[in-house]
Amino acid sequence: xxxxxxxxxxxxxxxxxxxxxxxxxxxxxxxxxxxxxxxxxxxxxxxxxxxxxxxxxxxxxxxxxxxxxxxxxxxxxxxxxxxxxxxxxxxxxxxxxxxxxxxxxxxxxxxxxxxxxxxxxxxxxxxxxxxxxxxxxxxxxxxxxxxxxxxxxxxxxxxxxxxxxxxxxxxxxxxxxxxxxxxxxxxxxxxxxxxxxxxxxxxxxxxxxxxxxxxxxxxxxxxxxxxxxxxxxxxxxxxxxxxxxxxxxxxxxxxxxxxxxxxxxxxxxxxxxxxxxxxxxxxxxxxxxxxxxxxxxxxxxxxxxxxxxxxxxxxxxxxxxxxxxxxxxxxxxxxxxxxxxxxxxxxxxxxxxxxxxxxxxxxxxxxxxxxxxxxxxxxxxxxxxxxxxxxxxxxxxxxxxxxxxxxxxxxxxxxxxxxxxxxxxxxxxxxxxxxxxxxxxxxxxxxxxxxxxxxxxxxxxxxxxxxxxxxxxxxxxxxxxxxxxxxxxxxxxxxxxxxxxxxxxxxxxxxxxxxxxxxxxxxxxxxxxxxxxxxxxxxxxxxxxxxxxxxxxxxxxxxxxxxxxxxxxxxxxxxxxxxxxxxxxxxxxxxxxxxxxxxxxxxxxxxxxxxxxxxxxxxxxxxxxxxxxxxxxxxxxxxxxxxxxxx
Amino acid sequence: xxxxxxxxxxxxxxxxxxxxxxxxxxxxxxxxxxxxxxxxxxxxxxxxxxxxxxxxxxxxxxxxxxxxxxxxxxxxxxxxxxxxxxxxxxxxxxxxxxxxxxxxxxxxxxxxxxxxxxxxxxxxxxxxxxxxxxxxxxxxxxxxxxxxxxxxxxxxxxxxxxxxxxxxxxxxxxxxxxxx
Numbered sequence: 156x157x158x159x160x161x162x163x164x165x166x167x168x169x170x171x172x173x174x175x176x177x178x179x180x181x182x183x184x185x186x187x188x189x190x191x192x193x194x195x196x197x198x199x200x201x202x203x204x205x206x207x208x209x210x211x212x213x214x215x216x217x218x219x220x221x222x223x224x225x226x227x228x229x230x231x232x233x234x235x236x237x238x239x240x241x242x243x244x245x246x247x248x249x250x251x252x253x254x255x256x257x258x259x260x261x262x263x264x265x266x267x268x269x270x271x272x273x274x275x276x277x278x279x280x281x282x283x284x285x286x287x288x289x290x291x292x293x294x295x296x297x298x299x300x301x302x303x304x305x306x307x308x309x310x311x312x313x314x315x316x317x318x319x320x321x322x323x324x325x326x327x328x329x330x331x332x333x334x335x336x337x338x339x340x341x342x343x344x345x346x347x348x349x350x351x352x353x354x355x356x357x358x359x360x361x362x363x364x365x366x367x368x369x370x371x372x373x374x375x376x377x378x379x380x381x382x383x384x385x386x387x388x389x390x391x392x393x394x395x396x397x398x399x400x401x402x403x404x405x406x407x408x409x410x411x412x413x414x415x416x417x418x419x420x421x422x423x424x425x426x427x428x429x430x431x432x433x434x435x436x437x438x439x440x441x442x443x444x445x446x447x448x449x450x451x452x453x454x455x456x457x458x459x460x461x462x463x464x465x466x467x468x469x470x471x472x473x474x475x476x477x478x479x480x481x482x483x484x485x486x487x488x489x490x491x492x493x494x495x496x497x498x499x500x501x502x503x504x505x506x507x508x509x510x511x512x513x514x515x516x517x518x519x520x521x522x523x524x525x526x527x528x529x530x531x532x533x534x535x536x537x538x539x540x541x542x543x544x545x546x547x548x549x550x551x552x553x554x555x556x557x558x559x560x561x562x563x564x565x566x567x568x569x570x571x572x573x574x575x576x577x578x579x580x581x582x583x584x585x586x587x588x589x590x591x592x593x594x595x596x597x598x599x600x601x602x603x604x605x606x607x608x609x610x611x612x613x614x615x616x617x618x619x620x621x622x623x624x625x626x627x628x629x630x631x632x633x634x635x636x637x638x639x640x641x642x643x644x645x646x647x648x649x650x651x652x653x654x655x656x657x658x659x660x661x662x663x664x665x666x667x668x669x670x671x672x673x674x675x676x677x678x679x680x681x682x683x684x685x686x687x688x689x690x691x692x693x694x695x696x697x698x699x700x701x702x703x704x705x706x707x708x709x710x711x712x713x714x715x716x717x718x719x720x721x722x723x724x725x726x727x728x729x730x731x732x733x734x735x736x737x738x739x740x741x742x743x744x745x746x747x748x749x750x751x752x753x754x755x756x757x758x759x760x761x762x763x764x765x766x767x768x769x770x771x772x773x774x775x776x777x778x779x780x781x782x783x784x785x786x787x788x789x790x791x792x793x794x795x796x797x798x799x800x801x802x
Numbered sequence: 803x804x805x806x807x808x809x810x811x812x813x814x815x816x817x818x819x820x821x822x823x824x825x826x827x828x829x830x831x832x833x834x835x836x837x838x839x840x841x842x843x844x845x846x847x848x849x850x851x852x853x854x855x856x857x858x859x860x861x862x863x864x865x866x867x868x869x870x871x872x873x874x875x876x877x878x879x880x881x882x883x884x885x886x887x888x889x890x891x892x893x894x895x896x897x898x899x900x901x902x903x904x905x906x907x908x909x910x911x912x913x914x915x916x917x918x919x920x921x922x923x924x925x926x927x928x929x930x931x932x933x934x935x936x937x938x939x940x941x942x943x944x945x946x947x948x949x950x951x952x953x954x955x956x957x958x959x960x961x962x963x964x965x966x967x968x969x970x971x972x973x974x975x976x977x978x979x980x981x982x
Contacts, residue, residue, distance in 0.1 A: 247851040249808040309807055353807040384808020389833070389845040391810075398826045398846055409844035416818075416839055441819025441894025442836040451940065451957055453823035453898045457836055468825060492819075492894035500867040509894075554890030557866045557919050564866045564889065621891040624871065629921060631871050670893035675884045680875065682886065687893070767804060773820040773892035777831050779809075781853035781904030783883055788806075790817035790835055790893075 194291055197300050200369045201288045201362055205304055209286035212308065217272045224271075225363060225370035226264055232375050233262035235270055246780060248387055254356060254379025267374070279312030279349075287768060289357065298364040303377065306356040307768065314348030314383070350383040355767075380764070388779070397472035411474035412455065412466050416440065419460030421488050421512045429574035435511075438491075438551070438571070438618075441773065445495025447481070447504045447520060448528035456493040456506070463490040463508065467527055475527070482518070482531040489513050496555040496564050499600050506532055509550035509568055515539075519600055539594050539602035549573060549589040556622035556631040558609075558647055563596040567633055569617030579616065584665075584721045585639035588616045610652040615640045618772075619670035623682045625660075626754030636668030636686050641728065644684075658728045661756040662748045664688065665725075665741045667770075674776035676785050681750040687771035687789050690744025745771055745789060767791075813843045823898035829855035829938050829959035831902055853906040854937040855959060859899070860887055863945040864920040871919040874901050877927075878908035878937075900940065911935045918945050926950060 204223050211219030234256030244251035262270065289303040356379035363372045392398065392409035407413060421427040422436050429435045440458030447454050452468035465483055466474040479485055489512035495504040503520040510516070517539060518532035525531075541548065552569040559565065570589040572579065579585035591613045594602040606612075615637025622631045630647035637643065642664040645653040657663040666688030676683045744766030748756035760766045765787060774789040806812035815837035825832045830847035837843060856876070860869035872887045885901035905911075913927035914935060922945060926935060932950025934941055938959045944952035 244803055246805070247849050249805050251803050251805075309812075351807055353804065353812075355804070380803065382803060382805055382808050384805065384810075386808060386810035388809030388847065388849045389811040390848050391813075392844040392846050393841060409842065412834070412842060412844055415841050416836055418839060437816075437838060439818050439838040440836055441892070441896075442821040442834055442842065443819075443890070443896035444821035444823035444825075444834065444898050445896060446898070452827065453825055455821060455834055457842065458819070458894055459836075470827075472826065492890075494890045494896055495899075496870065496889045497867045500862075502867060504868070552890075552894045554888070554896075555868075556871050556889070560919055560921075562862070562864060562866055562920065564868065564870055619891070619893055622871070622888060623886055624873075631919075670891075670895075672891045673886070673888070678881065678883050680882070680884050764803065772818045773835075773895045775820050775822050775892045775895070775897060777822050777897070778855075778902065778904035779811075779831060779847060780849055781830065781855045781906065783853070783878075783881055783904045783906050783908075788811070788820060788822075788833065790813070790820050 190294075193294055193297065197291055197294065197302075197362075198288055200364075201291070201300075201302050201304070201360075204362060204369050204371065205286040205288060209284055209306075212275065212278070212284050212286070212306075213281050215275050215278060215281075217268075217275055220271055220275065221268050223371055224264060224267055225365060225372045228262070228264040228267050228372055230262045230267065230373045230375065232256075232259060233266065233270070234259035236274055236376065236379070238381055249382060249384040252381040252383070254376060254381070256376060277312060278308070279310055279352075281308055281310040283310070284308040285768065292359070295361075299361070299372075301359065301361050304358045304360050305768070306358065307354070309351075309353040311349050312352050312383075314350040351386050352381055352383045354381040355379065399472040409474075410472060411469075411476075413476065414457050414459075414464045414466070416457070416459055417461040419488050419512055422460075427512055427575065431576050431578045432572060432574035435571060435574040440491045441493075441552070443493045443495055445504050447495060447506070447532075448530045449503060450528055456495065458491045458493055458508075461486060461488050463487055463493065477527045480527050480531075482523075482526070482533055487513075487516075490516075491551045492553050494553050494555055494566070496566075498555070498564050498596060499598075500563060503530060505600065507553060507555070507566060509553045510548050511551055511571060513547055515548045515550050515568070517600060517602075535600045538600050540604065541592055542604040542606060543590055543592070545573075545589070547573075552617060552620050554620045554622055554633075556633070557596075558593070558622075558631050558633075559595065559651060560630065561596075563598060565596045566594040566602065567620050567622070568592050568594065569613075569620045569635065571616055571618075579639035580721070584641060584725055585616055585637070586614045586721070588614050588637075590614045591617050591620070591635065605651070608651060610654070611645060613637075613643055613645070615643065615668075619668060619672075619686070621671040621673045621684075623673035625673070625682045625684070625750060627681065627752075634662070634671045634673060634684055634686075636664075636671040638667050638669055640668075641665045641725075642668045642671070642686060656754075660754055661758070663728055664746050664748075664758075665728075666743065666746060667741065669770070669772050670774045672774050672776050672787075674785050676747065676776060676787070677749060678784065679750075679752065681752050683750050684746075684748040684756065685765070685774050685776060685787055685789075686746045686748075687774040688745050688766075689742055689770050690766050690768045744768070745774065747787075765789075809849070811845050813837070813845075815840050815843060817843075819893055819895040821895050821897060824857065824902065824959070827940070827957060827959060829857070853904050854908060855902060855904050856911060856935075856937055857900045857902045857940045857959060858914075859940060859942045859956060860901070860916065860918075861942060861944045862918060862920070864922060865918045865945055868899055869918065869945065870899070873917045874903075875913075875915040875917075876903050876911060877913040878903075878905050878911050880912075882913075905937055909937060911937065914943075916943065916945075920945070922946055926953070 237257040238252035241251040285307045287305045293301045357377040359375045361373040396406040443456045444453045452470040455466045467477040489510045492509040494507045498505040506518040508516045517535045523531040549570040555564040572588040580587045592606045595605045619636030630649045635643040644662045646656040670687045673682045746760045769791040771789045776785040819836040821834045833845040835843040862869040870889045890896045915925045934953040940956040
């Protein structure tokens with residue numbers, strides 16, 4: 156045994172032992188490589204088929220869609236697609252339908268053609284669609300495999316036969332019936348009703364090679380949902396002069412909010428060019444709502460790459476830009492986050508501004524008769540000093556809570572990495588960001604960096620921090636959402652220290668965390684956790700076969716030694732049974748963790764269907780329809796696109 | 803269930819932060835979204851059949867003044883809901899500090915229990931609810947007053963047409979107003 160191999164065994168975790176066992180013979184190694192190669196080839200082939208299918212759907216080109224099906228198509232469990240209304244989910248202007256099969260029976264090519272063309276005829280105007288490969292479930296032979304695929308369509312369609320507000324109640328509507336008034340319909344409002352729809356369907360498909368092309372030889376409906384509505388629940392105020400304004404009346408703002416977000420101009424300078432991690436340029440800022448002048452109306456602070464802005468809500472349905480008038484700088488590059496919080500307990504909210512490219516700032520809210528509403532912000536220049544002081548703060552997120560229960564608010568700030576020189580260490584377990592800080596409030600707007608004493612060494616790329624007492628012990632805990640790696644739930648021990656309980660609490664999220672929010676989503680009296688992540692269209696590739704190959708390559712290239720501590724940590728966190736699905740888990744999307752009341756969490760994301768495809772940034776829980784149940788809003792942005800190959 | 807599109811809140815811009823608050827003070831929560839390299843989106847909640855609501859502004863005396871970390875359990879129509887006061891969450895974002903409860907068809911509040919960060923617990927029910935606790939109001943509650951003396955109505959949450967007394971004529975025959 157070579158010295159290197161001895162070192163491996165010496166430091167061995169079961170993961171490495173498993174690798175060695177797998178690697179005993181050349182044949183096994185080949186097997187790993189072949190499997191990974193097959194997965195890649197088949198995934199790409201499937202994406203091509205689904206891409207063709209999608210383009211047929213977009214153009215309502217039935218022939219093009221049918222061309223994706225093999226002449227020998229034969230499906231045991233098939234039938235016509237039917238939408239069944241979920242009456243429980245019926246809301247103001249919103250209807251929800253579950254997809255079911257009617258007349259279930261075996262289908263051949265002719266029947267599947269009938270099934271698909273009936274459906275396409277009901278589609279109306281397709282505005283956007285995606286048909287994605289969710290996973291390769293089984294490689295049956297080099298010429299045959301089974302996948303899960305995900306169809307997503309949004310558009311506007313004829314409401315005929317499905318029942319619209321004011322029309323007849325219907326609980327079932329077959330696509331085959333579209334175009335004819337349904338029995339029992341009064342026909343009054345249905346005839347010309349249009350409704351916005353969004354459809355998400357999960358299929359299981361069997362693909363087979365037919366020469367150079369692949370065709371669908373069998374398919375099953377796993378689940379499908381269509382939501383429809385009148386799109387009148389929320390009004391985009393852009394172009395409105397005031398919140399009371401009846402209709403768009405040409406204002407170049409949203410009721411006075413004329414902010415435009417800008418990229419950080421420093422990134423274009425030699426000093427700040429993000430040479431190592433370029434995409435940081437697109438990670439623009441957050442927004443905060445808070446009543447800084449105590450007039451009972453919520454004002455808005457926009458973080459920004461260049462010109463952060465404060466808008467005062469005047470209470471008459473309009474906002475005004477008071478940035479300068481309220482004492483904030485006209486220009487302050489890199490202010491990514493603002494936190495309104497009464498940090499000196501004087502009854503008025505002070506303001507903490509966290510900065511990435513430069514120093515963060517603290518402002519005291521003071522009386523000033525010359526300023527709007529008699530309040531302004533005055534900077535406190537010696538309010539805090541970070542222990543790990545570099546040439547910049549690298550702060551992107553922050554939140555306040557009283558972690559030591561001494562009656563004043565402390566601050567936890569989350570940092571990015573230094574994009575000028577660092578790349579994420581691994582794509583799925585990055586720990587080389589600049590490290591978060593806990594600032595203890597010592598009164599009179601003076602803070603002490605107690606990160607070290609608190610035992611928090613959180614060095615993920617932190618894009619979300621959320622405080623809350625998840626275990627009901629009276630002490631505020633904090634959830635940290637980390638990009639390119641695993642999140643952390645930090646338990647407040649009540650003695651000034653924190654313990655990372657991600658694993659034992661069950662809230663271990665390996666995803667590309669981009670925000671977190673705590674709230675009681677199931678009304679059982681405890682805090683649940685929602686984390687926004689990335690649900691990748693390339694999730695299928697992160698399967699075990701790829702991971703084996705990745706590990707094999709790193710053993711061959713020797714990089715396993717560098718990565719080893721990380722693997723060991725991953726193994727410690729995910730345990731012995733499912734580590735091989737780690738790649739899959741990292742890109743499965745947003746996660747909802749339900750608290751059992753004792754601080755133990757269960758991930759219900761898939762069942763609750765709260766992990767749509769996309770890159771999700773801010774997420775928040777609130778009751779938008781005042782029905783007593785918290786809803787989730789998750790903001791999507793970045794790379795989600797029309798291509799089947801997007802991230 | 804993703805209802806962003808049918809409710810008209812499916813902002814197609816490249817979104818980042820989201821701030822939630824009742825910007826027009828009507829008891830329905832609105833959103834402001836910071837979009838990358840773009841104008842922001844201010845979504846005003848205009849849901850026609852929205853349920854009743856109540857917003858509670860907590861003022862700490864022994865606890866931090868903003869009462870961040872406080873938990874409120876509110877009971878109406880036999881259902882109890884819990885909300886916490888927080889200052890910052892999501893991605894670089896912050897919502898309004900007062901806690902907001904959707905009440906569906908409920909026309910009255912039956913009980914309010916607050917656990918303050920200081921450990922003080924206050925429970926209002928029956929007679930101790932006093933006159934201030936009513937639906938469709940912004941209510942200010944000061945820590946540590948064991949009667950309803952520290953509880954005051956800051957504002958009515960409906961548009962000017964609604965009476966401030968809290969005897970709100972039902973504006974909400976809600977389709978989704980039942981609580982589960």
